[in-house]
Amino acid sequence: MNATSLVLAFPPVTAQQSLDYLLAKLSYYADSADVAEDLRNGIGEIVVIDTRAAARYAAGHIPGAVSFPHRSMDENSTRRLARDKVYITYCDGIGCNGSTKGAYALAKLGFQVKELIGGLDFWLRDGLPLAIGDETGSMQGQEEAPECGC
Template sequence: MSLPATPAAVVSHVLAFPAPTPEQSCDYMAAKLSYHADAWDVAEDLRNGIEAIVVIDTRSAAHYAAGHVPGAVSFPHRTMDAQSTAQLDRSKVYVTYCDGIGCNGSTKGAYKLARLGFQVKEMLGGLDFWIRDGQPVATGPEPGRMPAARPAIECAC
């Protein structure tokens, strides 16, 4: 009679690289939150009339007119330079967005603005995640206004 074979040592794919210390995690997560905002938080700030942020749609004017975050300014990243940004208020934080995770227009816009000396954040998931959160969409060439009413869907985070 033979004994059952002992199983091979199980290797953790998650722990193949050691987890950071709590302090390292805290520093990293704080830095990550400094660079990004999610659609829900942006919507709440727009609803609450927070004037310290300006939301920028970095897509083309045609895409903006087809549907955008209410209150967002159309400023295609391809047109951003020292001259086109000269009138922007340097005391504001500019939150850029584009179509979604398959588009890097918001990253390009944030990069260009930061390079020109502006404080920026990028809205995670762009207009796609905005719509998934049940937030309203404005159409046409004007920014529109964020309605005071919250969507029936509540943020799950």
């Protein structure tokens, strides 16, 4: 029996092509462990944006995140945003594209953006806390979550 590799049916790219692609991928996305660590450490160069409706934000959001529903993002509503920050957008997670729509709207207006991989779903799967209500809350001074294994 001569088996043919299904994996190798499409030849791999060169190491340099992999490097370029993976660097680009890391430039577009952040994971919950990295965002939580930056929020715990008070890194001021990032701003986490909850792109869901305000009621969803109030029901539970990432501590330190600001509510800015993607449907309300336009040139006028973004005037208050600093141009020297990197905005990390998130929504509910898999099956929701609010974070992508928010990141797109912000990027279209000239802001630097990244998306949170898996959104609030992956945040909770990683055992990270939520803030409840309209106040942003804070991750500063919070204990680290258990090692994610990454």
